[in-house]
Amino acid sequence: MSFKAVEKISKTVGGKIEPVGPAFLAHARRLVRNRTWSEQETIDAEEKARRAAGEVKEDDGLVDEDADEELLNHDPKDWKNADQYAALGLSNLRWKATPEQIVKAHRRQVLKYHPDKQAASGNSNDGFFKIIQKAFEVVSNPTTRRQWDSVDKKANVSVPKKHAHTDFYHKWTPVFESEARFSVKQPVPGLGTAESSKPEVDAFYSFWYAFDSWRSFEWLDEDVPDDSSNRDNKRYIEKKNKAARVKHKKEDNARLRKLVDTCLSEDPRILAFKEAEKKAKEQRKWEREASTREAAEKEKKAKEEAEKQALEAATAAASAKKNKEQAKNAKKKNKRAIRGTAKEFESLPSPDSAYAAADIDALIESLDDLQLGETAAKVAGLDAAALTALFTETLSSKGVNAKYFK
Amino acid sequence: MSTVIGLSFGNTTTSIAYTKEGVIEVIANADGDRDIPSMLAYAHEDEFHGIQAKQQMIRNAANTIGYFRDLVSAKFSEIDHTKTRRLSKPVETSDGAVGYEINGEIKHIDQIIERQFTRIHEAARDYIGKEIDGVVLALPSDFPEHKRAKLLSIAEKSGLKIVQVIGELESALLAHISRDNSRENKDQADKLFVVADFGGTRSDAAVISCNSGIFTVLSTLSDHSLGGRLLDESILTHLVKEFKELHKVDPSSDHRAIAKLLLEAETIRKTLSNSTSSQYGIDSVTQGLDFSGGINRLKYEITSRQVFTKFNAFIVSLLKKAEIDPFFIDEVLLVGGVSWTPKIASTVGAVFDERTVIVSPSTDSKAIPPNELVARGCAIQGSIISNLDLEEVDQVDRLTSAEQLSKTIGVVVGDKSIPVLGKYTLIPTKKTVEIEATADSLKIAEFEPKMEITIHKPEPKTEEEKKQAAEEDSDYDSEDDDEWEEKNLRFEAEKTLAEVAIPIKNTVKVTLYITSNKTLQVSVTSNGQTVQGSV
Numbered sequence: 001m002s003f004k005a006v007e008k009i010s011k012t013v014g015g016k017i018e019p020v021g022p023a024f025l026a027h028a029r030r031l032v033r034n035r036t037w038s039e040q041e042t043i044d045a046e047e048k049a050r051r052a053a054g055e056v057k058e059d060d061g062l063v064d065e066d067a068d069e070e071l072l073n074h075d076p077k078d079w080k081n082a083d084q085y086a087a088l089g090l091s092n093l094r095w096k097a098t099p100e101q102i103v104k105a106h107r108r109q110v111l112k113y114h115p116d117k118q119a120a121s122g123n124s125n126d127g128f129f130k131i132i133q134k135a136f137e138v139v140s141n142p143t144t145r146r147q148w149d150s151v152d153k154k155a156n157v158s159v160p161k162k163h164a165h166t167d168f169y170h171k172w173t174p175v176f177e178s179e180a181r182f183s184v185k186q187p188v189p190g191l192g193t194a195e196s197s198k199p200e201v202d203a204f205y206s207f208w209y210a211f212d213s214w215r216s217f218e219w220l221d222e223d224v225p226d227d228s229s230n231r232d233n234k235r236y237i238e239k240k241n242k243a244a245r246v247k248h249k250k251e252d253n254a255r256l257r258k259l260v261d262t263c264l265s266e267d268p269r270i271l272a273f274k275e276a277e278k279k280a281k282e283q284r285k286w287e288r289e290a291s292t293r294e295a296a297e298k299e300k301k302a303k304e305e306a307e308k309q310a311l312e313a314a315t316a317a318a319s320a321k322k323n324k325e326q327a328k329n330a331k332k333k334n335k336r337a338i339r340g341t342a343k344e345f346e347s348l349p350s351p352d353s354a355y356a357a358a359d360i361d362a363l364i365e366s367l368d369d370l371q372l373g374e375t376a377a378k379v380a381g382l383d384a385a386a387l388t389a390l391f392t393e394t395l396s397s398k399g400v401n402a403k404y405f406k
Numbered sequence: 407m408s409t410v411i412g413l414s415f416g417n418t419t420t421s422i423a424y425t426k427e428g429v430i431e432v433i434a435n436a437d438g439d440r441d442i443p444s445m446l447a448y449a450h451e452d453e454f455h456g457i458q459a460k461q462q463m464i465r466n467a468a469n470t471i472g473y474f475r476d477l478v479s480a481k482f483s484e485i486d487h488t489k490t491r492r493l494s495k496p497v498e499t500s501d502g503a504v505g506y507e508i509n510g511e512i513k514h515i516d517q518i519i520e521r522q523f524t525r526i527h528e529a530a531r532d533y534i535g536k537e538i539d540g541v542v543l544a545l546p547s548d549f550p551e552h553k554r555a556k557l558l559s560i561a562e563k564s565g566l567k568i569v570q571v572i573g574e575l576e577s578a579l580l581a582h583i584s585r586d587n588s589r590e591n592k593d594q595a596d597k598l599f600v601v602a603d604f605g606g607t608r609s610d611a612a613v614i615s616c617n618s619g620i621f622t623v624l625s626t627l628s629d630h631s632l633g634g635r636l637l638d639e640s641i642l643t644h645l646v647k648e649f650k651e652l653h654k655v656d657p658s659s660d661h662r663a664i665a666k667l668l669l670e671a672e673t674i675r676k677t678l679s680n681s682t683s684s685q686y687g688i689d690s691v692t693q694g695l696d697f698s699g700g701i702n703r704l705k706y707e708i709t710s711r712q713v714f715t716k717f718n719a720f721i722v723s724l725l726k727k728a729e730i731d732p733f734f735i736d737e738v739l740l741v742g743g744v745s746w747t748p749k750i751a752s753t754v755g756a757v758f759d760e761r762t763v764i765v766s767p768s769t770d771s772k773a774i775p776p777n778e779l780v781a782r783g784c785a786i787q788g789s790i791i792s793n794l795d796l797e798e799v800d801q802v803d804r805l806t807s808a809e810q811l812s813k814t815i816g817v818v819v820g821d822k823s824i825p826v827l828g829k830y831t832l833i834p835t836k837k838t839v840e841i842e843a844t845a846d847s848l849k850i851a852e853f854e855p856k857m858e859i860t861i862h863k864p865e866p867k868t869e870e871e872k873k874q875a876a877e878e879d880s881d882y883d884s885e886d887d888d889e890w891e892e893k894n895l896r897f898e899a900e901k902t903l904a905e906v907a908i909p910i911k912n913t914v915k916v917t918l919y920i921t922s923n924k925t926l927q928v929s930v931t932s933n934g935q936t937v938q939g940s941v
Contacts, residue, residue, distance in 0.1 A: 001907060001908050001909075001935060001937050002906070002907045002937070003904065003905075003906050003907075003928070003930075003937050003938065003939030004904060004905040004906070004907075004939075005903075005904050005939060005940070005941040006902045006903055006904055006905060006941070007901055007902065007903055007941070008903075008924075008926075008941055009811070009813075009815065009852065009903060009920070009924060009926050009941065010811075010812050010813045010852055010901070011812060012809045012810060012811055012812060012833060012924060013809070013810055013811075013812045014807060014808070014809060014810075015622050015807075015808055015809075015810040015830060016622070016623070016806050016807055016808070017620050017621060017622050017806055017807075017808045017810075017832060018572070018573060018576045018614075018620075018621040018622070018623060018806070019570070019572065019802060019803045019804075019805065019806055020572050020573070020576045020577065020580050020621060020783075020787055021580045021583075021584075021619050021620065021621065021786075021787070021790070022619065022790055023618055023619025023620045024619070024620055024621075025790050025791070025802065027620065027805075027808075027832060028802040028805045029802075031805055032798075032801060032802065032805075036834070036921070036922065037834040037835070037836055037919070037921070037922075041836075185532060186532075186535030186536070187531070187535060187536060187537060
């Protein structure tokens, strides 16, 4: 026996492999972890051994439970009214039990309640075993299992009382989780939390209002008699069953709708959304009306301005009128005052004194009421020279051809 | 463990697959279709998808969109309009991409693909009943990087997280070898494959070497015009001709008539894959004229002969490109809906030698439906990576460069040469074989596969080794009925690596282990005695 090395292997080539398949993943894993082939082999073997050991003890989610006295003594002929899940020892899992769990649970129950075993312990009643077998038949067939689930009252979560002092989400979430099992469409949107957004909440309610349920009520059917002698009776019962199913289904749909209605009416999020929407609406309205409001304000201001101006004008007019009136009243007095100044010129040689008097008269004629007042005020206390200057100026400004004051 | 689905999104059809408790299921959408036509149609406010959209082709062709996958992030000026000529015509969008005018509104190609992903997402979620965590998507090998990135971002927008993109052909091969592995107790023999995906409007093929379950693509070829559509068109031509003869009316100008006949042609093609004759009946093809009749498989094969020749030529050119003699191909895997057609299998089979196994429904009753292969492969890959997180997948996805053997290494015992580690085997590697033999020694050697031709004559002739000779002989062969040719694959030892002297009785167990520093460790066990050594 000998080993003789002859030649080295030919040069390897660098290639590109495809990142596909379990073999590649194993290779990649080895590379990533930086292990040699033999290290990986040891690790894989260990893992395999561990998994094999683990599988034995794997948690199957089943709880050891003893059937209660009532169920043990249940009449096997009346198996339909027994709790099918309890018979299999699955009363904690119920509709959540997987097919594997059902098989396991059934095997366990059979071992425990087999008539041979029971007889050994002095119990000759094999009624419960019959119920177990029936229950397994029902639960392992998806169709009959759904029929049973539809009427499984113990899996239902009752609707919370309206004024129960618990958190809204805390009390409603289990209700919807339980109802969700009847949905044809999975996954079912959950109730969510207080932080859920409006689209999420809307999606939740629209889903539940359009709920597509597989729930059916064949389980509650009255047994159709098997005898062929009385076909009319058979048909009558069949018809009655059908009607009852429809009725139950209708009631169930109505129940669910009412349930969702109740939830909706209590939902604090909906209230909050409504409130927010109302506020947003007002805000929008306010914004929309901003321009018209501005225009109205402007108009109002303009109007006020105009009114004020009109008032001012009126006051001005009134005061002018008053002045005029006053002047009119003082006309005679003024005239007299001005005419009185002629005395100053009486001492002048004729015809100047007459001319002066005539000029003053002409001046009085040419002045209106107000000017009369002004002139009268000026002439008071003036001497002849000053008067001459005043009259000359006034007359020339009036364009009167004066004979003396020129 | 997350829910990762496999998605094959083709130009013509889309399939979704999911691995549930080790069983791969191809998911049916709401219409019950597993082969979902990649089509969208719009009528007023409604959107149709899948088979419903395909039906719209007759009445509402202007608003029916199909064959759009390859158009993602393509320039309008560069696209091929022949595939969409019976559907909504693509128009140019403002950014130069492809769009469609639907109800007076331009829909961008990205929008269309997003809708497609959304519908697929809904179908998968409704079927599985769980939220989809990730998707393994298959794309052709020549799919450009920018298009791939665009597709990924669109998928992300529609809520589908694509965790890995793999090649369509590799995916199909994965589905195929996984079937073999589960059936034949994990015998992963090294094989050289030709994987050919004949789709609706395009064909892709590759030569892939599979060593211990790891794939090395040696050569690829794509043809963007060859596909099942050509077969449908040839049946359509036949139907139009028949119709003209029967009613003296030409339906070619009537768009609806052609659409009806085309859909019927597709049905006929599918029927003829399973049975030898097909009946058809269409109400009111054109001008209220009904049309019914039958076509048998032979007639179909004759009418479509030219198309079948193209499939043959496609495979021939692949092998030419790969510079591989068809004789060395171990298996041919036919993928895609068209591969149901028996004539495809026989036409492609004609390229290869008798020893090559053709995998298609007509040649192998246990073959996986070829239209499901890609999606199934993706689902398998999805279940493999469902335990990894995204970073790991990304990291793993890049470890594609590797050191491989350049020669086949095997054992020579007596007059037997047994290959153990094939060419392209990744190193490091380890493999153990058990060989039945009785001898005093054995050799470990590097092999070169040879084609051994034996010409059986009334009086046997000497062996000839070159293929050239075989071809020359073939003419001579056919003249003489008594003479036949047998080709055998033989491994010839080229270079001896090690010699082991050990008395062997009945069986010997040989373990070859090549370490990452390229040394070969050999362990030979026989009759409870072990010899070890390294080179």
